[in-house]
Amino acid sequence: MGIEAGALRCPEMSEQLELVLCTTPSREVALALARTLVEEGLAACVNLLPNVISVYRWEGAVQEDDEVLLLVKTTRTRRAALEARVAALHPYSVPEFVVFAAQHVSDSYLRWAVGATGAAGDTGTAGDTGTAGDSARGADGRG
Secondary structure (H helix, E strand, O other), rough: OEEEEEEEEEEOOOOEEEEEEEEEOOOHHHHHHHHHHHHOOOOOOEEEEEEEEEEEOOEEEEEEEEEEEEEEEEEEHHHHHHHHHHHHHOOOOOOOEEEEOOOOOOOHHHHHHHHHHHHHHHHOOOOOOOHHHHHHOOOOOOO
C-alpha cells in the first residue's frame, strides 16, 4: 500500500478513483442515468442524493430548483467515456460534470471499482454482483 501524488493506489495498478458530481431534475432521471452508467461499466457505483436545492444563474436570471445529486464513482481511465455518455443521456443542455480525484481509497475498494468499470483491462468483475463487491462495499452491497 503506497501513496503516490497524494492518492492511494493498488501497488500493481496506476489507476485512480474519481468522484463525479452530476445533478439531475428528478429521481426518475437520476435512477435511469445511474443504472445505465453502472450497467455500461462507466461507473462502479452511483449514489443518489435527493432533496438537493440548487441556486444558480441561467440565461441571466437566478434560478432555484429541486434536484437529485448523483455521486458517481469511476476511474480516471473511464472518465472521458463517462462524460460523453452523461452528455448524450442527460436532459440538461449543460449538465453538471465536476470531477474530484480521491485522496485516499482502500486497496480493496479500488480493486473492486477498477473491476466494476473494466478499467486497466480488468473486465473480470465488471457487472458482477458477487462477493468481490460485497466484501469491498459491505454485506448490504451499498457504496
